[in-house]
Amino acid sequence: MVLAVKDTEPKDLLNEDCVLPTTTISPTSGFFFTSPFRSLSTQGCFTKLTLPAADGDNLQGEFQQAVRQAFTQARLAGVPHPVLCGAIPFDTRQPSALFIPEQTQWFERGSFMASVEPTADMLPEITRQTELPQQAQFMQMVADAVAITGNKQLEKVVLARLLEIETSKRIDRHALMMQIITQNPHGFHFHVPLEEGALVGASPELLLRKYGHQFHSNPLAGSIQRESDPQRDHAASEQLLTSAKDRYEHQIVTEGMRQVLSNRCRYLNIPASPELLSTTTLWHLSTPIDGEVAECAENALSLACLLHPTPALCGTPTLAARELIEQLEPFDRELFGGIVGWCDAEGNGEWVVTIRCGTVQANQVRLFAGAGIVQDSSPQSEWHETGTKLSTILRAFGLNQG
Template identity: 40%
Template sequence: MDTLVSGFFDSASVTTSMPFLFYSKSSSVRCRGAKSVLECPLTDPTFSRKLDDLFNREKAQGVDNPIVVGAIPFDLAQPCHLMVPQWFTFQSAPPFDMSQFNDTGFKHRVRAHQFVPNHDVFIQCVEQALTRFDDTDLKKVVLSRLLELELDKDVDLTRLMGNVMAQNPNAYHFNIPVKGGVMIGASPELLIRKKDERVYSNPLAGSAKRQDDQALDGAAADALWQSKKDQYEHRLVVDSIRSAISGYVSDLRIPEEPSLVNTPTMWHLSTQIEGCVKESATNTFDLIKAIHPTPAMGGTPTQHAKQAIDEIEPHDRHFFSGLVGWADSKGNGEWAIAIRCAEVNGAFVRLFAGAGVVPDSNPENEWIETGNKMRTMLNAFGIKRDAL
């Protein structure tokens, strides 16, 4: 893939000096340092054994309940990046209103930028996907695009993380050292959380841009709720998770209809799913392998959608639309979907956004939707709306 600068991200380097942060209302964890790193695909038959080896090594050193933290790629056949931290602590979510700490003086100018793919190619990609609905049993495919930026100065990661949290206080916040940089973001979507026997998931599908005017914003939310296209897209996701998780989870509680939730930039259709694992030995990685990618990130049926993405998208997503989070040796953990985020390396930034394509999708609307979704991180960088 062509980039703004050759060697945009150095895949050979790992930024281990940065702290790992994962903040949620249920299980916030802070870590520093990496004793060891597990880079093995979740689908590799040796993954569970290698993970157990790491945990057993930590227990032998006196750690009662060791953890791993990190990122899992969109394609589970690619290596994950899981670290055993040198130091970690769990803490409660801040009891104060984080929005008051919005750093309005944190601003960047864009020296150069490019979309991958560009507008015309993205439109062609969506049109190509639409033709597949007539010839196959494909019902939905998620197509994405990247925005690569060269900024006027190196990014202060501490200030950026503060701004991400302040501007999106109800999200899953994360700061994760990965190969070639740091992933920072505020995901609105929980793939899976396991706490003892209880399991939770919160898929989002169906989106609309927030409006500055209160009346127009209410109308946008109502239009999303009334949209047959978005309701159909959301139901595909919920039904897929129900089917995927039923082998592991009983007593499933799934509302008949979604609810409306919002971030500072978007409205979403949301469904809260809850259940109880059938077997106590089930861990979060078992559930991830059963569920991911959901139709919200890939499409449905899963294999047909994955094939379409591989053949249509001109870029590799790597960790974008994969997962970020943590897991412990007792099988507990929390993993959010890696969206509304950025990869940062000095003054170079890469953003990602995707949109669900279904039979009645409009290609231009999908381009606009992906642009709207990037606004979360552009705001956090202090990049003006007219900068691109």
Template identity: 40%
Template sequence: MTAPYAAFATAGRTLAAGPGSRRLPAGRSGDAGWADAVLSTLARSPGVAYAIGALGFRPDAPATALLADPSRSTVEPCGPVRYAWSAPTEVPPRAGYADAVRTAVDRLATDPALSKVVLGRWLELTCAGDPEPAHLLAALAARHPSAYVFGVPLERGAGYLLGASPELLVGRRGRRVRSTPLAGSIPRAADPVEDRIRADLLRDSAKDRHEHALVVDAVAEALGPLCRRLDVPARPALVRTDTMWHLASPVAGELREVGPATSALRLAQLLHPTPAVCGTPRDAAYRLIEELEPADRGPLTGAVGWLDAAGDGDWAVTIRAGLLHGRELRLFAGAGIVPGSDPGAEVAETGAKLATMLAAVGAAAPRPAEAAVVA
């Protein structure tokens, strides 16, 4: 296996840090001092244009950043992925996940302090050979040219984080700042007519529009005090990926001041985690997630992106993602649970989201569950 490199690719641009790139001292994901240290290191590093990094789901999770090696600026193309993977192990099984959703819905009904929680489940796979991180990254870039495609080697022993996120947490260029929160989703259909019907159902769903509004309000509340102007759409738009329809609201504003406190990385720390991956209120959602999810998410549903010496950058939400440890691959997907959420629908939604990464790495999806399991 060759040494993995870091990359963050968007439509028309790829930023990469080669295997020999300098790794900055690890920090904590919610530590503003660490973010400022990354920025100041960039300012003192002639010839280094940017850093690529990743934040974990929780503020005390490890954060990593690498200074870019300008010798690599593309994700190398590759042929089709042909690795042999084991049948995925579901953690928890679909029935267990449906039970967790029911528990969350009950808690939402009895706890007036809790409005939404995002619950996830994992798939765990083993490869018969040695999967090359660069090969998997190239496969993701080829399949998802409009997504935020990323690969980041984490701290020693923590694995390789990779994925193709459809969601921009925050982007900054000078005073201009933007965020495109996604919340409210429905799996796509193979038949074009049925697919359009599903999109219309999502657009008109009071439950999904409520879920979406919680996220947009949180983004606007966080960015508003920092901006002299902030434009928030009155209605969400429909955005599609290969497996999902999402409600999306492009939020854009103009910062009052530009400096270390408003670098793209500091703004990512301010916004993360939004109710789209955690819930609201944040602390109550964290507690319920810890109670109901069987494992720590680590870097999954964190944030990943790049930062330059001026403080500009783009940070995406670490969704449609996986964590590779040697031959072991762990995939994660979550769904927003609000009053009225249906356990069977949330099982289907997370299954559709997991299909993005399964297809990219050339693995088969788990066999469909019996309807009675999640009813």
């Protein structure tokens, strides 16, 4: 079965008094997030929450207490329906980039998407591109990781690389977001304002969506590049669906999620076999997961922190994989490979994995892409896969990955 993201936004979830005409929505006025579930745009900042989310899964922990306190303060100050939004880094021991905005506007994604136009001619020329690490070093990283997985010290690790870009002049973030949305119409689009610049992207991967007691997740692991010819494209999708290496990588992810979710659920459904999900450039192995929480106090952010980082972005066992990432990768991921989304005071919310993304500051952009490494991984293939993923957001600048 082939899956694609569908715009089936439930009308009963929207406060009609807060739904704005799409002409008034700006993707760069503050936090911006589009989803088939709910889409929002914010203005202003009531309070920031930079506390690390290392214990964010613990409902009685310091982080969750700080979240509840922030919601209470916002309501007392006259914010009627406070929402906590922003990003949490890959390493939850690092500061969070979360805040409660002064104003939140919900809007219909379908109508907004219909009004979006390409803006490539408004983006500046790229004058320099630098790969970090370069190909030889990245392939050696993969070879080292394969050797360790072969020794059974860990089952999987996700290794990433960056592409650093400089442009001829300052980047218009509004034009950039419009181009990203145009080139990736089925992604979860996001803009997160930072102290300097912003985090932008179009993630294909839902980590956790919760409404009431019900939740959903859609992990992706295992991918292959799409082809322009329909017959070759179909053959590529079948190759992925029958790939022992990719199905093994995907099973590690779904079983890891089963282990952490089981004790917090009254009901949990994880299909035994993955399906295909398509984006503009890639086929992914995908498993739609749904369940019902056991405790009414559970919220979207506590579940997201319970899952993050999943084996799809880190590896398994988690601690061993994270230590190897710190040892091999020549950079700090910071917000890359983290999560981005929102949670309201009633516990509803949605969080996606921070991939197909970049940070923008003045005339500089950093792009991020990773690949899951298991015992059968090929260094050359993983280099190619990360290049294909980087090309998704590179297209926002009118370029293809070389």
